[in-house]
Amino acid sequence: MGDTRQRILEATYACVARWGLAKTSVEDAAREAKVSRATVYRTFPGGRDELISAVVAWATLEFFIELYEQVQGAESLEQVMERGIMFAHRSIVEHEVLQRVMQTEPEKLLPTLTFESNRIRQGIAEFLVPYLEQRGVAPGVDLREAADFLARMVLSYMSAPGRWDLDDPAQVAQLVRAELLAGVVAGPGPGDPLPPAPDGPGG
Amino acid sequence: MQTRGNAFQVIVDGAVVDGVVDGAADAVAPGTVPESPRRVRIIDATLDCLARHGTTKTTVDDIARRAGVSRATVYRVFPGGRDEILGAVVDTEMARLFSALGVRLGEAGDLTEALVGGIVEASTRLRDHAALAYLVEHEPEMVLGHLAFDESDRLLVAASHFTAPFLARWMSPKEAERVTEWATRIVLSYAIAPSDRMDLTEPAQTAHLVTTFVLPGIRSLHDAGTPTVIDITPFGSQQAPPDPPALLSSGSARTSRPSPDQHQSCDQHPSTDQHPYEHSTATALSKGAMP
Numbered sequence: 001m002g003d004t005r006q007r008i009l010e011a012t013y014a015c016v017a018r019w020g021l022a023k024t025s026v027e028d029a030a031r032e033a034k035v036s037r038a039t040v041y042r043t044f045p046g047g048r049d050e051l052i053s054a055v056v057a058w059a060t061l062e063f064f065i066e067l068y069e070q071v072q073g074a075e076s077l078e079q080v081m082e083r084g085i086m087f088a089h090r091s092i093v094e095h096e097v098l099q100r101v102m103q104t105e106p107e108k109l110l111p112t113l114t115f116e117s118n119r120i121r122q123g124i125a126e127f128l129v130p131y132l133e134q135r136g137v138a139p140g141v142d143l144r145e146a147a148d149f150l151a152r153m154v155l156s157y158m159s160a161p162g163r164w165d166l167d168d169p170a171q172v173a174q175l176v177r178a179e180l181l182a183g184v185v186a187g188p189g190p191g192d193p194l195p196p197a198p199d200g201p202g203g
Numbered sequence: 204m205q206t207r208g209n210a211f212q213v214i215v216d217g218a219v220v221d222g223v224v225d226g227a228a229d230a231v232a233p234g235t236v237p238e239s240p241r242r243v244r245i246i247d248a249t250l251d252c253l254a255r256h257g258t259t260k261t262t263v264d265d266i267a268r269r270a271g272v273s274r275a276t277v278y279r280v281f282p283g284g285r286d287e288i289l290g291a292v293v294d295t296e297m298a299r300l301f302s303a304l305g306v307r308l309g310e311a312g313d314l315t316e317a318l319v320g321g322i323v324e325a326s327t328r329l330r331d332h333a334a335l336a337y338l339v340e341h342e343p344e345m346v347l348g349h350l351a352f353d354e355s356d357r358l359l360v361a362a363s364h365f366t367a368p369f370l371a372r373w374m375s376p377k378e379a380e381r382v383t384e385w386a387t388r389i390v391l392s393y394a395i396a397p398s399d400r401m402d403l404t405e406p407a408q409t410a411h412l413v414t415t416f417v418l419p420g421i422r423s424l425h426d427a428g429t430p431t432v433i434d435i436t437p438f439g440s441q442q443a444p445p446d447p448p449a450l451l452s453s454g455s456a457r458t459s460r461p462s463p464d465q466h467q468s469c470d471q472h473p474s475t476d477q478h479p480y481e482h483s484t485a486t487a488l489s490k491g492a493m494p
């Protein structure tokens with residue numbers, strides 16, 4: 001059962017990559033997965049709508065599993081956030097399917113993605129908690145509150161860098177250590193003091 | 204979407220659209236009942252319609268009826284019809300939001316007050332916006348497009364660009380843009396996904412968030428030297444300088460003078476603007492001035 005579901009989702013993702021969200025039908029997904037339409041409907045009783053939501057959720061989860069693997073070996077809170085933001089930013093920029101769907105049919109993607117981001121935010125917060133515990137939070141800082149705040153900021157920066165160059169490790173270090181963690185953690189951390197800011201292209 | 208271009212033009216250029224800000228264009232003869240010009244009336248009528256029926260079910264007829272004008276009048280004011288009206292609604296609401304923010308930030312006596320006031324003002328307006336609430340509920344794709352990825356980037360840059368000059372009393376323009384961008388992120392994050400432990404329409408909770416997470420970050424960002432990435436002409440640089448050294452915190456610990464090493468840390472960073480308020484920034488941001 002789990003295998004069938006996985007197979008259908010992978011097949012649906014392949015269809016979406018090829019044709020986009022709007023043009024992917026239950027028939028396409030069934031054909032690609034080499035299962036019957038009935039099997040697709042049995043697995044996703046809500047039909048096409050459920051299938052599309054499920055594939056967005058699945059692809060999002062895949063993205064964050066990969067992110068998780070990237071940051072897993074990090075030794076400190078600073079490192080986990082720096083690696084995570086840089087890797088996630090790069091992956092989003094280079095994510096062809098995401099970029100194309102955002103170009104052509106964002107209205108189909110965004111409601112599900114926004115819904116998913118709530119779960120993702122909780123996941124990131126949970127993930128950060130042990131790092132925060134290990135690092136030690138500043139006096140008066142609530143651990144859960146800090147984890148939720150940081151998860152929000154990580155999500156915000158990874159999807160929209162604003163004025164920050166997230167391909168530049170020195171800037172990311174500054175964003176994480178100077179901006180985001182200054183109020184959260186107790187005392188200077190590994191690798192502090194900060195490297196001096198590099199000259200940006202604008203001066 | 205054509206509405207986007209218009210909306211962002213308004214913010215990026217910092218232009219005031221004629222007659223769209225609350226009451227701005229009300230030319231009222233003495234002794235008469237104030238009446239908004241037709242443009243504003245049509246826009247406000249559209250907002251009412253959107254709050255009830257969303258964009259797809261709102262027609263020019265509905266708007267005209269609600270505004271108490273004829274269809275012909277609507278088309279005279281907005282020859283482009285529905286699409287043009289919707290674009291104007293976005294422009295107007297953005298201009299209203301930013302003018303309200305300008306008032307709040309302008310009134311603030313110190314940086315904490317400015318940040319808390321600005322975040323509460325923006326969060327409250329977003330929460331209480333009936334048309335926005337309807338769209339989020341029934342036509343999320345209309346709203347979310349502005350809040351994701353590249354569009355969100357444009358929104359962040361535009362919003363921070365517009366609000367940064369109001370922080371010029373306390374920091375350099377470049378730092379102000381960083382800070383307002385950060386504040387915008389915070390507002391958007393909690394507006395899109397409200398938190399049960401942090402309500403940013405509540406001044407006390409917002410003050411807690413600002414003093415716990417944001418002010419230390421601003422101070423430490425200042426000490427580290429703010430890098431410049433996107434260099435857009437800051438109209439904050441034209442802001443008139445304030446005389447007294449500004450204070451970061453509202454109450455107690457007034458000023459501690461910048462310590463020599465803090466001066467040094469400013470000087471070391473080539474990307475920190477040579478800004479006339481550098482001294483007062485260092486004063487304001489010095490650790491002693493923090494609660």
